[in-house]
Amino acid sequence: MRFDCATELDRGVEAAVSALRDGALVVLPTDTVYGVAADAFDASAVARLLEAKGRGRDMPPPVLIADPVTLDALVAERPAAWLESMLAHLWPGPLTVVFRAQPSLTWDLGETHGTVAVRVPDDERTRAVLRQSGPSAVSSANLSGQPAATTADEAEAMLGDSVRVYLDGGPSAGATPSTILDVTGPVPRVLRQGAIDLATLHGFNNTIEPAGGGAGA
Numbered sequence: 001m002r003f004d005c006a007t008e009l010d011r012g013v014e015a016a017v018s019a020l021r022d023g024a025l026v027v028l029p030t031d032t033v034y035g036v037a038a039d040a041f042d043a044s045a046v047a048r049l050l051e052a053k054g055r056g057r058d059m060p061p062p063v064l065i066a067d068p069v070t071l072d073a074l075v076a077e078r079p080a081a082w083l084e085s086m087l088a089h090l091w092p093g094p095l096t097v098v099f100r101a102q103p104s105l106t107w108d109l110g111e112t113h114g115t116v117a118v119r120v121p122d123d124e125r126t127r128a129v130l131r132q133s134g135p136s137a138v139s140s141a142n143l144s145g146q147p148a149a150t151t152a153d154e155a156e157a158m159l160g161d162s163v164r165v166y167l168d169g170g171p172s173a174g175a176t177p178s179t180i181l182d183v184t185g186p187v188p189r190v191l192r193q194g195a196i197d198l199a200t201l202h203g204f205n206n207t208i209e210p211a212g213g214g215a216g217a
Contacts, residue, residue, distance in 0.1 A: 002152065002166040005029065005125050012167045013128050019164040020133040025049055027141045027155045028129060029169025031122035032094050032177050032195060033148035034141040034155045035064070036163060039133065043108040046137045050110065052162035054144040060110030061139040062096050062117035062180075066130035074116055074135065076100040083183060086204040092122035094178040094195035109137055115184055125169055140177065150175050181208070 003012030016026045016037075023045040026037045036052065038045035040063050049061060065071065068091050072078070077100065079087065087097070101116040109116070121127065130136060140148040141155035141163075149155035152168035179194035181201065189209035190198060201208050 001164065002156070002168060005167055005169040009125060009128075012165070013125070013132070016129045016165045016167055017132040020045075020129070020136060022164075023048075024164035025052060025159075025162060026129070027149075027152060027159065027163050027166045028126045028138070029123055029152075029167060029172065030064075030126055030138075031092070031173065033150055033172050033175060034152065035121075035126075035138040036141040036155070036159060037064070037129075037136040037138045040109065040135040040137045041107045046107075046109055048162070049137060049139060052159055053139060053142070055139075057110035059144075060112045060117075061137040062119055063109070063135045064119050064121055064126070064130060064138040065135050066120070066127045068120055070135065071099075071118060074099070074102055074105065074118060076102055079183070082205045083188075086201070089204075090196060090200075091120040092127070093120070094122070094176075095119065096178045096180045098180065098182040098184055098191065100184050117180065119178055123169070125167065129167075148175060148177060 019026050020039050023042045028035050038049040096117050096119040098115050098117045142148050143158045150172040152166050176195045179196040180192040182189050182191050190211040193211045198210050
């Protein structure tokens with residue numbers, strides 16, 4: 001099923017939430033590129049997401065949430081003061097942060113080594129879905145190794161019938177993915193340089209190390 005967000009947003013959100021609750025996959029517009037989503041707490045759905053993309057468990061997807069307050073239920077400890085300030089300024093937005101995961105969580109995102117990558121997207125259509133569905137595992141809507149989809153057409157051409165619902169929000173604002181920041185080690189470091197540059201991050205913590213190579217989902 002495909003829905004035009006400009007004319008069928010309510011129906012599209014309802015269908016997307018229903019599909020996620022059923023363990024199916026959904027393609028969503030975000031503030032960066034299109035994403036393919038699965039219920040983060042449904043291990044079979046997450047496995048289908050990885051299979052649809054042609055990825056292994058060694059590349060677990062990030063988790064998207066509707067509002068920053070949800071973070072407390074997902075991470076092992078509260079962010080440091082500088083990170084709290086950063087998130088207050090840059091969420092919603094194209095920043096994915098890797099935290100130590102709450103050990104009591106009953107999910108299986110792949111080989112996360114006890115971490116979880118979290119983002120609040122700056123797209124009200126996707127956040128409307130997330131508010132009803134809860135946290136979703138979301139990766140770029142493309143086959144592994146192919147360019148990220150910037151339109152619903154591109155996503156559908158690559159993912160086809162593996163996805164139950166496509167929300168067509170028109171062309172993405174750009175093809176640059178989110179910046180990924182890892183705060184699980186003694187020194188925070190950028191895993192992937194994306195839409196938010198290092199200078200902006202250094203405005204909150206000038207010890208953040210730059211990206212040394214490709215990583216992240």
